Amino acid sequence: MVELQTIWKKHQYFAKASTAFIYGILVAIAMNFFWDPGKIYASGITGLAQLISTLTARTGFIHLSTALMIFVLNVPLFFLAWKQIGHRFTIFTFLAVIFSSIMIKTLSPVTLTNDPIICAIFGGAVNGFGTGTALKNGISTGGLDILGLTIRKKTGKSIGTINIIFNAMIVIAAGAVYGWPYAFYSALGLLVNAKVMDMVYTRQQKMQVMIITDKPKSVIDCIQNHIRRGITIVHDAEGAYYHDNKTILFTVISRYEQPELKKAMEESDPKAFVSIAENVKILGRFYEPEP
Template sequence: MDELQQIWKRHAYVMRASTAFLYGIVVSVAMNFFWTPGHIYSSGITGLAQLLATISKNNSLPLTTAFWLFALNVPLFGVAWKQIGHRFSVFTFLAVIFSSIMIKVMHPINLTSDPIICAIFGGAVNGFGTGLALKNGISTGGLDILGLVIKKHTGKSIGTINMIFNGFIVLAAGFMFGWPYAFYSALGLFVNAKVMDMVYTRQKKMQVMIVTSSPNSVIESIQTRLRRGVTIVHGAEGAYKHDAKTILFTIISRYEQPELERAMQEADPHAFVSIAENVHIMGHFYEPDL
C-alpha cells in the first residue's frame, strides 16, 4: 500500500510539473501572439510586468516582460514558502520560471494586430492555461499567492483588491496606448475570467440531495471517495409505492461531480439525485491542501 502511494505521489508530481511547463507555453502564446501585438494588458502581476516593460523601453537598459514577471514574483515565493507550503511554492516557482523562459524564447508570430481579436483570443488562451494550472493544483504566482495567504489568515477573499489592481492595469493601458485600449484590455480580462471559470471547476459548489433506500452504503461510498460530510433526514416516504426512504444532503465542488456519480453507481444506482449549482457556503467546507 505504501509503495502504491509513493507511485501515485510521483505520478502527481510529474503531472503538476508537466502542467507548469504547459502553462508556460500557453501564457507565452497569449503574450507574444496576441497581447503584445494588440497592445493589450493582462491581469494581475503579469499585467504589471507588461506595464513596467513598456515604461522601461525608453531607458538605456530596457527590461523585458519576462524579466519583470520573474522579478515581481520572487518576494512572493518567500511568502508562499513560509505561509502556504513548500510543495505549493515549488510548483508555483516552476510555473513562473517556465512562463518567463517561454515568453523570452518563443518568437512571436504576427497573426494580427487587431486589438479586439487580440483581446478576445489572448484572454481565452491565457484563461485556459490558468484554469488548467489551478485545476491540477498549482498556482501561477502573483495575486494567487496573496489571495491564499489572506484567505488562510482571515477567511476572506481578495476580490476587491483584485478588482482595484486590475482597474489600475486597465487605466495604464489607456494612458500608454490610448483610451480605446483600456476598453480592449477590460474585454480581455473579462474573457480571461470566463474561460478560466469554465476550465477550473474546483471552486464551484453544488448542493446534492439524494433520496435512497440504502443510506448506509451511500454514505460510506461518498465519504470514502469524496471526504464530504452528509446530513441525514429520516422518515421520508415515496409517494408512488409508499416505501420508506432516507434523504441525504451534502455539498461538493463541481470538480467532484464525476466522483459522486461513480460513488452513487457503486452504492445505489437506483437512487434519486438532485444537484443544484451556485451554492453559497457558510460554515466549514473541506478544501484539500495545495
C-alpha cells in the first residue's frame, strides 16, 4: 500500500511538471505568435512585464525583455507563496513561471498576422487554454494568482476588484503606448482569455444537485467516498405517481466533480432521479481542496 501511494505521488508530480511545461509552450505561442506581432498586452504580471519591456526598449539605454521581467516580477511572489500557501504549490508555480520565461525567450517568433483583432482573439484563446489547464491540474501560473490565493486564505475574500483595476491599468497603458484602438484590442484579448480559461478550468463552477432516491444510505455513502461534500437529507417525501416513499438529498458540487457524482450514482442507485442546476451562487463555506 505504501509503495502504491509513493508511485501515485510520483505520477502526480510528473503530471504537474509536464503541465507546467505545456503551459510554458502555450504562453510562449500566445506571446511570440500573436501578442507581440499584434501589439496586444496580456493580463496581470505578464502584461506588466510586456509594458516594462516596451518602455525600456524605447529608452535605448537598457532593454529588459518580457521573458526576464515575467520571472523577476514573480520572485517576491514566490517568497509569499512559500510562506503563506505551501512549499509544493510554490515549487510547481516556480516551474510554470520558469518554463514560460524560457520558452518565450527560446521559441522563435513567427508573425502569422499583424491584424490586432485576430492577434487579440487567438492570443487570448491560447493563453486562456494554457492557464485553465494549469489551474485544472492544481498549478498556479504565478502573478496575481498567488496574491489572490493568499488574500482568500487569510480573509476569505477574492481580489476581483484588484484584478479589474490592475488589468484596466494594463489596457490604458496599451492605449498610451500604441494608440487608443490598441487599448480596445487588448481588452478584447483579456475577455477571450478569461472566457476560455473559465471553459477549461471548471473547478470554480458550482452546481446544485437534487437526488430523489429510495436508497439514501447507499447513495450518501457512495457519494462521500467519491467526493468530499456535505449532503442535506429530506425524509418522508412522496412520489405523486405511485405514492411511494422517497428521500430527497441536496448537495452542491463543482463542475469538475460531476463525473465522480455520475460514477457514484451508477454504483449506488442507477434508477434515482437526479436534477442538476448549474452556476449556483454559494453563501457560506464551500470546501475547496488545498492547492
